[in-house]
Amino acid sequence: MVFAYRAMVYNGTIIVIIKSNRHSGFIPPVRTTPINRIITPVPMTDTLDLECIIKRGRCVRKMLQKLFSFPRKTKTQRPLKKRKSTGQSLVEFALLLPILLMLFSGMIEFGFMLNSYLSLLDSTRQAARLFANSTPFRLDTATNTIVDDPNFSPSVALAVVDILAPAADPNARQIVMDTTRDDVLVSVLRVNIDDATQTISSIERFPEGSLFYSLYANQMSAYEDLDIENFMIQNGTTPVETGILIVEVYYGYKGILKLPWIEPFMNDDAPVLLHASTIMPLVAAKP
Numbered sequence: 001m002v003f004a005y006r007a008m009v010y011n012g013t014i015i016v017i018i019k020s021n022r023h024s025g026f027i028p029p030v031r032t033t034p035i036n037r038i039i040t041p042v043p044m045t046d047t048l049d050l051e052c053i054i055k056r057g058r059c060v061r062k063m064l065q066k067l068f069s070f071p072r073k074t075k076t077q078r079p080l081k082k083r084k085s086t087g088q089s090l091v092e093f094a095l096l097l098p099i100l101l102m103l104f105s106g107m108i109e110f111g112f113m114l115n116s117y118l119s120l121l122d123s124t125r126q127a128a129r130l131f132a133n134s135t136p137f138r139l140d141t142a143t144n145t146i147v148d149d150p151n152f153s154p155s156v157a158l159a160v161v162d163i164l165a166p167a168a169d170p171n172a173r174q175i176v177m178d179t180t181r182d183d184v185l186v187s188v189l190r191v192n193i194d195d196a197t198q199t200i201s202s203i204e205r206f207p208e209g210s211l212f213y214s215l216y217a218n219q220m221s222a223y224e225d226l227d228i229e230n231f232m233i234q235n236g237t238t239p240v241e242t243g244i245l246i247v248e249v250y251y252g253y254k255g256i257l258k259l260p261w262i263e264p265f266m267n268d269d270a271p272v273l274l275h276a277s278t279i280m281p282l283v284a285a286k287p
Contacts, residue, residue, distance in 0.1 A: 153213035243285025
C-alpha cells in the first residue's frame with residue numbers, strides 16, 4: 001500500500017494531508033481505509049519564520065513515518081531490480097536449456113541401450129539353462145559309437161534368437177538380429193585335469209576340429225583356452241574336470257531416439273556393438 005502526504009501552511013497552521021490508495025491487511029483498517037484526512041498537529045503564529053516552519057514540518061514528517069511506517073524514498077527502484085533479475089534468469093535458462101535437453105536425452109538413450117543389454121544377457125542365460133541338461137553327442141547306430149550331434153549348437157543359437165524375438169508372440173518386444181553384423185556363438189568344452197599336479201592338462205572343444213559354432217559367421221568368440229583356464233582357477237580355486245557350455249550373443253544397438261546429437265555416437269551405419277555371454281556347466285560333456 002502506498003501513502004502520500006503533503007504539508008502546507010494555512011492561516012498560521014501546518015496542514016498535513018494523508019492519502020492511501022488501497023487497502024492492505026497488514027495495517028489496521030483505521031489507517032488503511034481510503035480516506036483523505038487533515039491533521040493539524042502544529043498551531044502556527046504570525047511570528048514563525050520560514051525556517052521554523054520547515055523544521056516543524058520535518059518533525060511532523062518523522063512522526064508520521066514512525067506512526068504509519070512510511071518507506072523512505074530511494075533512488076533505486078526495487079521493481080526495476082526485480083525485472084532485471086527475472087530477465088537475467090530467463091536468459092541463463094534459455095542458454096542452458098539445450099545442454100540440459102542433450103544430457104537428459106542422452107540418459108534416456110543410455111537407459112534404452114542398457115535395457116537391450118539386459119535382454120541379451122537374459123536370452124543367453126535362458127538358452128544355456130535350457131540346454132545344460134541336454135547332450136551334445138548322439139549314438140551312431142551304424143558304428144555303435146558316440147559322435148558329435150550336429151544339431152546341438154544350432155539349436156542353442158536358434159533358441160537365443162527366438163527368445164529375443166519370439167515368433168509365437170508378435171506383440172512382445174522384438175530384438176531382431178541383423179544377419180550381416182550380429183551373431184550368436186555356442187562353445188562346448190571339456191576340461192581335463194592332471195591328477196598328479198591338479199592342474200588343467202587340456203581343453204577339448206566340440207564338435208571336433210572347430211573352436212565354436214557361429215550362427216551367422218560374423219563374430220569371433222571372446223573365450224579362448226587361456227581365458228577358460230583363468231576362469232577355472234580364479235580366486236585361488238582348484239580346477240576340476242567338467243564340461244562347459246558357453247553361449248554368446250553380439251548385437252548392434254542402433255539407437256531408438258534418433259536425435260541429431262546422438263546419431264554421431266550410434267546410428268544404423270555405425271551401431272554400438274553389445275556383447276553378452278553365459279557360462280553354464282554341461283554334465284554331458286564332462287570326462
